[in-house]
Amino acid sequence: MVEVEVPRERIEVKEMKVRIHVNGSWVEREIRPDLILLDFLREDLGLLGTKKGCEEGECGVCTVLMNGKAVLSCLVPALKANGAEILTIEGLAERGRLHPIQQAFWEEGAVQCGYCTPGMVLSAKALLDEHPEPPTEEIKEAISGNLCRCTGYGRIVRAIEVASERMGKKKG
Amino acid sequence: MPLGGESSDVLKAMDWKAYEKPNDLREALRLLEQACGMGRVIAGGTDLMPQVRRGECHADLLVDITGIAALKGIKEEDGWIFIGAGVTHAEVAGHPVLQREAKALAEGCRKVGSPQIRNMGTLVGNVVTAQPAADGAIPLMVLEAGLQVTSNQGERWVPLEDAYEGIGFSSIDATREIVTRVRFQKLGERAETGFFRMARRKALALPVVNGAVSITLSPSGKRVEKARIALGPVAEKPFRSREAEARLESGDLSHEILLAVSRIASEEANPRTSDRGGSAYRKEMVRVQLFRLLEKVVKEAREKG
Numbered sequence: 001m002v003e004v005e006v007p008r009e010r011i012e013v014k015e016m017k018v019r020i021h022v023n024g025s026w027v028e029r030e031i032r033p034d035l036i037l038l039d040f041l042r043e044d045l046g047l048l049g050t051k052k053g054c055e056e057g058e059c060g061v062c063t064v065l066m067n068g069k070a071v072l073s074c075l076v077p078a079l080k081a082n083g084a085e086i087l088t089i090e091g092l093a094e095r096g097r098l099h100p101i102q103q104a105f106w107e108e109g110a111v112q113c114g115y116c117t118p119g120m121v122l123s124a125k126a127l128l129d130e131h132p133e134p135p136t137e138e139i140k141e142a143i144s145g146n147l148c149r150c151t152g153y154g155r156i157v158r159a160i161e162v163a164s165e166r167m168g169k170k171k172g
Numbered sequence: 173m174p175l176g177g178e179s180s181d182v183l184k185a186m187d188w189k190a191y192e193k194p195n196d197l198r199e200a201l202r203l204l205e206q207a208c209g210m211g212r213v214i215a216g217g218t219d220l221m222p223q224v225r226r227g228e229c230h231a232d233l234l235v236d237i238t239g240i241a242a243l244k245g246i247k248e249e250d251g252w253i254f255i256g257a258g259v260t261h262a263e264v265a266g267h268p269v270l271q272r273e274a275k276a277l278a279e280g281c282r283k284v285g286s287p288q289i290r291n292m293g294t295l296v297g298n299v300v301t302a303q304p305a306a307d308g309a310i311p312l313m314v315l316e317a318g319l320q321v322t323s324n325q326g327e328r329w330v331p332l333e334d335a336y337e338g339i340g341f342s343s344i345d346a347t348r349e350i351v352t353r354v355r356f357q358k359l360g361e362r363a364e365t366g367f368f369r370m371a372r373r374k375a376l377a378l379p380v381v382n383g384a385v386s387i388t389l390s391p392s393g394k395r396v397e398k399a400r401i402a403l404g405p406v407a408e409k410p411f412r413s414r415e416a417e418a419r420l421e422s423g424d425l426s427h428e429i430l431l432a433v434s435r436i437a438s439e440e441a442n443p444r445t446s447d448r449g450g451s452a453y454r455k456e457m458v459r460v461q462l463f464r465l466l467e468k469v470v471k472e473a474r475e476k477g
Contacts, residue, residue: 013189034187036221056222057289058376069262069291075221076292077214079191080236123287144375145286 018082022047023091037081038062038073041088049089049118060146063119064088070126070145089118092125100170101125101163110159112150120146124160132168136161187224193236197243197352200235201324204348207233213346215257216293218285219301231347238294243352246270254355261290261298261308273358276311276365276384283307283367283382286375296351299335302342304411305379305404311367313402313410314386315356323349336409363388363398364473368465370457372448379404380449381457385465387420389473396420396470401433403458406441413437416462425470434463 015030022045029044038055041047041064053061055074062074065087092099098106101124111117120143127134127142134142139160140153148156194200204211212231214220215238223229237243243258246267253273255264264270265282277295284290284298284307298308299319309332317332321344330343332354337343344351359365365386371377381403388398399420401413416437423429438459445451 013186016191032186033189033191055225057218057285060286060288063288066291070288071292072218072288075217077191077217077221077234077236079193080214080217080238082193126287141375142287145288147376 016079018078020078020081020083021085023086023088031078033079035078036074037064037076037078037086040078040081041073041086047088047090051115051118053115058147059116060119060123061116063122063146065122065126068126068129070123072145087122087125089121092121099125100166101128101160104159104163104166105156108155108159108162110151110155116146116148120148120156124163128160128164128167133164134160188231188234190233191236192233193239195239195241197237197240197322197350200237200240200350201322201348203233203235204350205324207235207347209347211235211347213237213300213350215297216260216289218289218293219297237350248273248358251358252355253358254353255295256353257294257296257351259295261285261293261295262287264295264308265290274311274315274356274365276314276367276386277308279367280307280311280369280382280384283369296354299332299354300342300344300346300351302336302338302340302409303405304336304339304407304409305382306410307367307369307379307382310382310402310404310410311365311384312354312356313412314365314384314400315359316400317354317356319344319354320352321349322352327352329355333409333412338408359386359388361476362391362393362473364469364476366465366469366472368461370461378448381406381443381454381461383458383462383465385462385469387466387469387473389470393474394424396425399433401437401462403437403441403462406443406454406458411441413440415440420466430463430466430470433466434459437462 016033018031019028041050051061053059057072057075063070064073066084101121123143123146139157192203211233214234214236238258243256245256247254261281261284265278271278295308298306312332318329321328321330367384369382370380383403386400387396390397399417401416403411416433419436420433438455441455441458443451443454
């Protein structure tokens with residue numbers, strides 16, 4: 001590529017206001033424009049449940065739900081999420097009660113070191129919100145972007161099946 | 173990076189200095205113009221963010237086009253299908269019209285990256301990043317798609333093949349131009365498309381080889397009137413195997429002709445040796461996978477008619 005003389009001073013750096021709906025309430029902050037959503041959640045909001053892994057979109061530990069869809073928060077500029085609804089693992093339990101997916105992960109032994117678990121649970125939630133009773137193949141596909149190096153995935157898939165059954169019963 | 177106070181905001185160089193997410197195309201173009209070449213379009217960001225982090229892409233201003241409502245839809249109009257620049261791989265893969273009219277494209281988009289990447293990344297972005305084995309772009313090649321490119325100088329349609337200048341280099345200038353949508357013609361009654369992909373893992377693994385086929389049968393179903401075959405990564409850009417296409421259109425359908433077409437495509441392919449596969453292996457896999465895909469697509473086209 002040709003190097004071109006550019007007036008680099010023309011763009012002024014200024015803190016920018018971002019307003020994001022995180023786990024049920026609006027938060028507003030002045031942030032540096034190149035802040036990544038993952039760092040915004042962890043550093044600015046102190047929500048450490050969302051993990052930092054490869055930081056290049058391969059491992060899935062930073063998965064959060066943005067407007068209901070699973071996304072990788074390490075690849076989302078915080079300002080891209082302006083006005084969006086974000087759900088992190090901290091937003092799942094209600095009044096001290098684990099979400100059925102969390103409960104099933106715990107009971108089925110789907111958690112070992114735990115580093116992939118928040119992302120795994122959120123990918124499972126996105127799936128079950130859209131397809132409450134998914135076949136096993138669909139479960140495997142839904143978590144195909146979340147790497148786990150401990151469990152071998154069998155117990156995770158089983159936990160999601162258990163959660164699906166229970167959530168179906170609750171709705172009647 | 174040291175754990176101490178070295179990484180303070182003042183000392184750390186900024187990845188970009190400003191981020192704008194306009195809801196209007198004209199405003200987006202104006203922002204790019206003001207940035208005098210130091211602005212850049214961002215859509216899903218799944219390729220751009222890692223590039224910025226690796227220092228491969230420098231921009232002072234990122235102009236996010238995913239807030240522009242006009243770039244969001246998938247439309248059918250007068251025998252054409254239009255897909256907006258804001259449409260994600262997941263939206264393409266799940267769209268009933270595309271599953272019916274452009275099965276190869278829906279299938280290709282369903283294989284990109286991972287569910288999260290497909291929720292973020294866009295089909296148009298998959299073209300502009302100019303990778304020779306992009307699972308969304310390979311099917312667009314056999315659909316003979318075109319890109320609508322908009323800048324302050326006006327609007328033009330660019331044939332997909334002309335959007336590529338080399339590995340990772342697009343002829344679209346993302347510092348001042350915005351691809352607004354991609355279009356292709358519906359194929360009609362006797363046509364069918366298909367896609368294959370071979371990779372070490374089903375998710376999060378770039379393909380060893382991939383490819384797409386589109387065929388239109390003659391009214392009797394005995395011949396292929398029109399054939400399009402695209403392969404990746406076997407050249408610097410998504411590769412149209414034109415000799416193989418001509419051979420497929422040259423005579424009555426038979427087991428032998430499909431074997432010959434696959435062999436010609438394999439000979440035309442010129443893959444590099446990389447950690448994903450040696451050149452000779454990739455050529456052989458083109459032959460095998462393309463033959464299987466051709467058999468399947470011919471069968472499906474006949475069942476349709």
